[in-house]
Amino acid sequence: MYLDAQDITPELKQRFEHAQKVIRAAGEKALDYFNRRDELTIETKADPQDVVSIADKDVETIIRGMTRELFPDDGFMGEEHGQETGKNDFLWVIDPIDGTACFLTGMRPWCISVALMKGDRIAAGLVYDPNTDELFAALAGHGAHLNGAPIHSQKSKSVTEGVMGVGISHRVPAAELLPFLDKLLSSGGMFIRNGSCALMMSYVAAGRLIGYFEPHINGWDCLAGIILIKEAGGWCSAFLDNDGLNKGNPILASASGVAADLRVMTGLTS
Structure with a gap:
């Protein structure tokens, strides 16, 4: 399910560095929308509890657009704009605003999530919370980090x-x-x-x-x-x-x- 450390190429590292920049840029835009959310038009999907706004769509567009400029042959899969097949085996998987219901009602548990796959394995993942300026990031075989500092799961036994x-x-x-x-x-x-x-x-x-x-x-x-x-x-x-x-x-x-x-x-x- 994951790439191994030896599979991480300069191409992957370049994409990982880009992802950290683009997710922060997208987060800045999302936070601006959040601060003026009363102006947004809300749409409902098939499930009445599943809502979406122009903020979700625009944030995903920003991530795709900035990434496509540098990596035009990569593929994309996003919650709001579907799947776009690339010309190579890199696939960006995007949730522009995870927690839209919270976002639209003024609660702060929402974030932006971006993962990068190579073939059928996960190469990297990033989750950015603009409300706290916390960027969780991991590259396969290189550990997980929060704003650059290593993080670890609990040592609990029960x-x-x-x-x-x-x-x-x-x-x-x-x-x-x-x-x-x-x-x-x-x-x-x-x-x-x-x-x-x-x-x-x-x-x-x-x-x-x-x-x-x-x-x-x-x-x-x-x-x-x-x-x-x-x-x-x-x-x-x-x-x-x-x-x-x-x-x-x-x-x-x-x-x-x-x-x-x-x-x-x-x-x-x-």
Whole structure:
């Protein structure tokens, strides 16, 4: 699912450096929209809880445009503008604003998520929170960092030693999450939901949360978080199996010491 350190070429490093610049530029634009969100027109997707605004679309356009200038042969997959096949095996996977419902109602748990794939493996991931100016970034085999400083997942051995992040959408029945919550709480654990998968997965990488579980998620929400957690020493389920990139999958990610217990609670075997 991931590239190895020996697979990181100068071409990949160049893209990783670019990604750090472009995600900050996109974050500046997103924060400007957030500060004048009352001016935005809100559209509803098929799920009434799934909303979008011009901010989402423009931020993705900025990321694609700035990246295409330097790497015109790369492909793109984004939540708002779909997939654009490239002429090489690099693919940028973009969620321009993860946590749009929070964004549009004036709450600050939202972020920008960008992952880079080479072939069928994740090469790099970045999550930027403009509200706190926190940039979580990971390049395969080179560790995970927050604003340039190394980060690591928790060393917890029990779900009682930390707080779990969870997510849910109307793409799946509530019954797919409730049994897990019952097992977690019965085991002495606790959970939060802040509305942004990418942000909560970044918190797992940074040791703020013990793990994250969602019964179904899309690739643009979680790919950056997956490599952040892996590079921070944590564990992630095999999200890309069975065409997870295009169809989505469950995601379970956690500190390594609690992964076995959480896999039992969620029923995820890999």
